[in-house]
Amino acid sequence: MAHKIRFFNRxxxxxxxxxxxxxxxxxxxxxxxxxxxxxxxxxxIPLGLLVLSVDIPVVRRWRxxxxxxxxxxxxxxGDAGPTARHPMRRRRDERAVPxx
Numbered sequence: 001m002a003h004k005i006r007f008f009n010r011x012x013x014x015x016x017x018x019x020x021x022x023x024x025x026x027x028x029x030x031x032x033x034x035x036x037x038x039x040x041x042x043x044x045i046p047l048g049l050l051v052l053s054v055d056i057p058v059v060r061r062w063r064x065x066x067x068x069x070x071x072x073x074x075x076x077x078g079d080a081g082p083t084a085r086h087p088m089r090r091r092r093d094e095r096a097v098p099x100x
Contacts, residue, residue, distance in 0.1 A: 003054050018055055025052035 003014040003021070014021050028048025035042035053063040 005050055005054065014051065014054060021051060022055055025049070025055075 003016070004011045005014060006012075015024070025048045028044045028051060030048075031040045032042055032044030032046075032048060034040045035044065049059055050063065053059040
């Protein structure tokens with residue numbers, strides 16, 4: 001079965017060979033560490049870790065913890081409801097408007 005990763009709601013097929021997947025993940029991370037050079041970029045580090053998470057349990061655990069934390073944080077923001085807002089922000093009708 002071909003391995004797939006989901007990134008920004010898109011599915012990407014990975015090579016079937018485990019050594020090629022691990023090698024490409026390591027190359028992406030190494031290239032990301034040289035992100036200050038042209039063509040290479042720091043975006044390669046998370047992509048390489050995502051590719052490595054298919055085969056390396058430690059990286060998979062980190063990815064899963066990050067995913068759970070991200071969705072838990074989004075869920076807690078959504079549960080706050082429309083009445084909860086930043087304390088320094090005021091609604092449009094609460095702003096100081098000069099009265100005639």
